[in-house]
Amino acid sequence: MSARAAWRLETLGFTEVFRYKPGKADWLANGLPTTGTEANVPRVSQVIRRDVPTCHLGERVGTVRERVQAAGWDMCLVVTNDNVVLGRLRGKALRASQVAIVDEVMEEGPTTIRPDTLLDDIIPRMQQKRVASIVVTTPDGRLIGVLFRHDAEARLVTSTVQPKGTDGA
Amino acid sequence: MPTTIALDELQKLIQQAAILVDVLPADEYTREHLPGAINIPLKDIGLSTAATLPRDRLIIVYCHDYE
Numbered sequence: 507m508s509a510r511a512a513w514r515l516e517t518l519g520f521t522e523v524f525r526y527k528p529g530k531a532d533w534l535a536n537g538l539p540t541t542g543t544e545a546n547v548p549r550v551s552q553v554i555r556r557d558v559p560t561c562h563l564g565e566r567v568g569t570v571r572e573r574v575q576a577a578g579w580d581m582c583l584v585v586t587n588d589n590v591v592l593g594r595l596r597g598k599a600l601r602a603s604q605v606a607i608v609d610e611v612m613e614e615g616p617t618t619i620r621p622d623t624l625l626d627d628i629i630p631r632m633q634q635k636r637v638a639s640i641v642v643t644t645p646d647g648r649l650i651g652v653l654f655r656h657d658a659e660a661r662l663v664t665s666t667v668q669p670k671g672t673d674g675a
Numbered sequence: 676m677p678t679t680i681a682l683d684e685l686q687k688l689i690q691q692a693a694i695l696v697d698v699l700p701a702d703e704y705t706r707e708h709l710p711g712a713i714n715i716p717l718k719d720i721g722l723s724t725a726a727t728l729p730r731d732r733l734i735i736v737y738c739h740d741y742e
Contacts, residue, residue, distance in 0.1 A: 507738040511698040511717050512677030515734060518725040523677045524693070524735045526685045531740035533709055536682060542707035620740075645740045 528644070535621035535650055550628060551621035553661045554642050554651035560585045561608055563592065568604025570595060583641060583649060584612050590647040591618060618643040621650055625658050632658070677736075685735060693733035709737070 512525040526532075534540065534551050559582045561570040574582045574595075582600065584593035593612035602611045618641045619628060632640065632655045642650045680688070689695060695712040697704045704714035715724050717738075728734065 507717050508698055508736045509677070511696070511715075511720055511736045511738070514717075514720045515725070515728075515736065516677060518720075518722065520725070520728070520730065520734055522733045524680050524684075524688060524733060525677045526682075526735055526737035527679045528681065529737045529740040530697075530699075530707070530709065532682055533737075539710060540707045541710050541712075542705060544706040547707075 531620060531622045531645065535644070548625040548661055549621065550619060550623045550625065550642055550653050550658070553625070553657040554621060554653055555657070556651035558583055558649075558652045560589075560649065561595065562587070563607075563609050565608045566604060567595070567600070567602045567606040567608060567611060570608060571600055571604065574600065581639070581652070583616075583652075584608055585649055589649050591616065591641055591643055591649050594641065616641050618647070619653070620645060625662050628653070629655065629658050629662060680735070688733055688735055691733065693735050694728065696734060696736045698736050698738050703739075712737075 508525050508527065508529060512523045515523045534549060537551055539545070557577070559574045559577045559579050561573070561582050561584055563584060570582055574580070580600065581594065581596040583591055584595065585591055593614050594616040595608065595612050599611040599613060621642050628640070637655065639652050639654045642653050644650060689711065695709060697708045697712040697714045698717045698720070699714070700716050701714055704712075708714065
């Protein structure tokens with residue numbers, strides 16, 4: 507949409523037209539403020555953990571496991587050189603033989619969500635499917651981080667608690 | 676040809692008094708938009724709206740994502 511808008515403005519004679527291609531989703535993903543009636547609605551971007559360990563195809567599981575443990579995580583995401591998410595290592599896969607290759611044991615194509623997803627929408631879905639965490643990417647699949655359900659639930663509780671004296675009573 | 680920019684460039688241009696235009700439908704703009712953005716929905720961009728925009732300022736357009 508913004509591409510067509512930019513082109514249209516150029517055809518109308520504007521010579522210095524720029525297109526912020528990643529758009530509002532990118533702005534929100536970076537935790538920047540917005541304006542509007544839903545500006546303060548809790549979103550995934552506010553509770554993403556961005557320090558999730560990553561690894562690449564071809565790496566040995568033993569090497570990856572050491573890195574993951576050192577980082578204090580129990581999960582690792584398999585990404586391309588461009589940071590596009592290909593898979594996930596956790597649980598049994600992460601405990602596989604140290605000489606195993608990531609490609610052999612990784613969980614292919616984990617479900618992902620976008621950072622501007624409303625917590626009100628995603629929490630019930632995660633609860634219903636008993637999902638403890640979910641991968642957050644840009645629309646073109648690049649890793650942003652991981653959303654943990656307990657973080658999301660805690661954030662939602664915080665956002666709904668009214669400070670004393672503000673309930674109109 | 677319109678120049679594509681990323682977040683860091685966007686922030687620099689905003690500081691240079693560029694005009695930020697949200698081209699999403701009005702209801703989406705009302706719900707949430709970038710600070711300082713004005714709303715000109717894509718379908719409304721034409722001769723009449725162009726006349727309201729200054730020609731001596733940089734213009735940045737955005738929508739939801741990559742669209």
